[in-house]
Amino acid sequence: MRDKIELLVVEELMRTEKKSGDFNSHHEAYAVTLEELEEMLDEVNHAAKTMDIIWQQVKSDSVDKFSLAVMQCDLIRALEEGVQVAAMLAKWIEQMDKKTAPK
Numbered sequence: 001m002r003d004k005i006e007l008l009v010v011e012e013l014m015r016t017e018k019k020s021g022d023f024n025s026h027h028e029a030y031a032v033t034l035e036e037l038e039e040m041l042d043e044v045n046h047a048a049k050t051m052d053i054i055w056q057q058v059k060s061d062s063v064d065k066f067s068l069a070v071m072q073c074d075l076i077r078a079l080e081e082g083v084q085v086a087a088m089l090a091k092w093i094e095q096m097d098k099k100t101a102p103k
Contacts, residue, residue, distance in 0.1 A: 005083065012087035013094075022095055029095070033088040040081030047074035 023029040050071040057063040 005086075008083045009086040009090060012083050013090050016084075016087055016091060023092065026092075029088070029092040033085060033092065036081055036084040036088055040078050040085055043074050043078035043081060047071050047078065050074060 023032070050067060054063060054067050054071065057067060
């Protein structure tokens with residue numbers, strides 16, 4: 001599974017490099033990475049709240065597929081955002097390597 005995730009990160013890195021080019025500064029790299037991380041955490045937090053709802057349903061023996069599907073979608077979106085965070089970090093590292101590479 002890790003290999004598949006790393007491939008997704010590379011694909012996202014290539015997509016974002018075509019779309020927006022290099023970061024202009026560490027400040028910009030930090031801000032973009034933070035935004036993606038916050039989006040991932042929002043999805044995880046929503047999934048956690050949904051899990052609380054599911055727990056209440058379990059206790060009352062009334063689990064519904066909708067709640068399960070909502071949580072599943074939340075976590076898929078969190079994974080997508082996680083790939084974007086990892087790609088932004090890869091981009092940042094790549095740019096730092098370019099700047100320190102001998103010419």
